[in-house]
Amino acid sequence: MAGEPQAEAAAPTRWKKVKATRTGDLGLPPETAEDMLGEAHDALAEAPPEAVITRLARTEDQAATAVRLLAFALPKREAVWWACLASRADIAADPKPTRPADTACLEAAEAWVYKPVEERRLTCYRAALASKTDRPASLAALAAAFSSGSLAPPDSPPEVQAIPPDDSLTAQIVGNAVVMAAVRTDPAQASRHLARLLDQGCDIARGGNGALESSPA
Template identity: 40%
Template sequence: MQASIKIKAKQTADIIANCEVGEEAEKIIRPEMPPAETIGLLSDNCCFYDAVKILAHGLPKREAVWWACLATRQAHTPETNEDNINALTAAETWVQKPTEEHRLEAFDRANMTKFETPASWAATAAYWSAGSIAPQGQPDVAPPEFLYAHAVAGCIALAAVAKDEQDPDAYYKQFIAQGMDLAAGGRGNI
């Protein structure tokens, strides 16, 4: 397992305090383990979604949203509609330049996709990463600290299933490898 310089948590307990894991994962996880080891152990035991959740919560916001973008881009097909392409582009734009304008554009594009696709959730993750989630003109309401990670994890799961609805495991493994490359300071290329 690669070094995970981008994951600041020293032990898994620091991450699972912010996300729920399944019963099988609970039996496997040792809270004192470094997160990278836990992610590898969960993957080895086919607890892919739990590994994704821990990785999404461990990565910094921009890297996590970029991870969602990478998975979404791979899930797109020639039949992907314009709304989903635009939602993904908005999320990628926010990662490259995380301005308030780009964050709000990502949310507008997510709304157009009705929150049903990987692109929807990549764009939502960008929106939930900063700023206020209150309607414009209302007092500011900061998103909960790890709300973006929930959107990222959902995006990764939807992307894996979009690639192979019957057996998404190979795509989960591929996406986890990309996320671990980002955690190691890479660009998510594998």
């Protein structure tokens, strides 16, 4: 029946880490909301984020959209942690030897999650710049680097004016990192990988650490 999806979305179980009660309050730039949710973005603005993400996740061709929306729903620390878990899964699935640059980015991003201070944010920025790739690990470091501070490179001279990052930048980068981790090494199994990563992200949103059974250590 036409009214059933709305009824399902009316009273979802609240996710501990998601502070917004309306999808419209997640801070998506208007063009991003329209790109992700299409013509339904205005209608879904009043729905709880948990309900919208769950509905999208149940539809295979909307799973990537669910990932991107969840990245906006999570606080920045939790979102970067999710990107770190996705990066570890990506590295574990890659038959090629792990690149030292990926390890450096991942370790820097995880260190920032444990203690999100300016010094560690700058370490993430330097690691991402040194990586010179857009693999999930480097994106995880970049998501932490652009969580606050300035977009200006960390070793810029004092006369370079600080450029505060857009508040949505971390979420956008995390969404890209998680989707990339699902498809990069084994595109044929992308749907399964994406579903697994979504489960981890939802566990984090509920207050867990994303360490589901059989997840990479």
